[in-house]
Amino acid sequence: MRAGFGALASSTAIGALASSAWAKKVQAAALSDQDKADVARIEEYLNGITTMRAKFQQVDDAGNIAFGMIYVRRPGFLRVQYDPPSQVILVADSIAVSYYDAELNQLNQAPLGLSPLWFLLRDHVSLGGDVTVTTFNRGPNVFEIGIVQTDEPDAGTVTLVLGDKPLELQQWTIVDSKNQAVRVALYNAEFGVKLENALFRTPEKKKGKG
Known part of the structure; x- marks a missing residue:
């Protein structure tokens, strides 16, 4: 599968698409x-x-389904590795997001700040100011919160689902600039674990191939 998380690294034109006039149209949710x-x-x-x-x-x-492992180290680092037969790896190294398809030997990169998930990897997560909460819903022991980057709404929207009592991040849905949605559900999540630096090494294309 070459979609999904790849949307995080295939947005090189996002900066040109967004404008201050469009940004003013972002509607914040009415919160009690x-x-x-x-x-x-x-x-x-x-x-x-x-x-x-x-x-x-x-x-x-x-309706395509894929599985894999995700690793996060804040601030700035992310690794997404799909289960075989997929040969796709996505890595954020605190500067850029790299999307590498080993089968095609194809590498795409974009500034981390243009990724819809950048807000989650920042040194300080703020759900206000340069991030706008556009929707907020609650159910029995669950919250759903939709957000966009205030000045870069075309970078995509992210909707988080968190369990409550205790709070726990369970899934998110990304809608990219082409209005394509991908839902990612987390399982067996472990927090505060030690993660090796090698996990976040930027992938390189193989020489002599592709």
């Missing part, structure tokens, strides 16, 4: 006092994540 308190709790929880290792299931608009 309880909503604001819960958003503040979620922000504090996300800032408390230093490292994460989890299995994931990814489903795209066409």
Whole structure:
């Protein structure tokens, strides 16, 4: 599968697409006092994540399903590795997002700041200011929060689903600039684990191939 997380690294034209005039059209959700308190709790929880290792299931608009492992080390580092037969790896090295398909020996890169998930990898996660909360819903022990980058709305939207009591990140849905949606559900997530530097090494194309 070459879709999904690849949307994080295939947005090289995003900066040119966004404009201050368009950014002004971003509509923030109308939040009650309880909503604001819960958003503040979620922000504090996300800032408390230093490292994460989890299995994931990814489903795209066409119903394609893929599995793999995801590793996060804040600030700035991410690795997504799909299970075989896929040979796709995605790595954020705190500067850029690299999407490498070993089968095609194809490498695409984009600035990390243009990734829809950049807000999660930042040194300080803020659900306000340069990030706008556009939707907020609650159910029995669950929250759903939709966000966009305030000044770069064309970079895509992210909708997080978190369990409550205790708070735990369970899944997210990314809708990219082409309105293609991908849902990623996390399983067996471990937080605060030691992750080796090699996991976040930028992939390189193989010489003499492709």
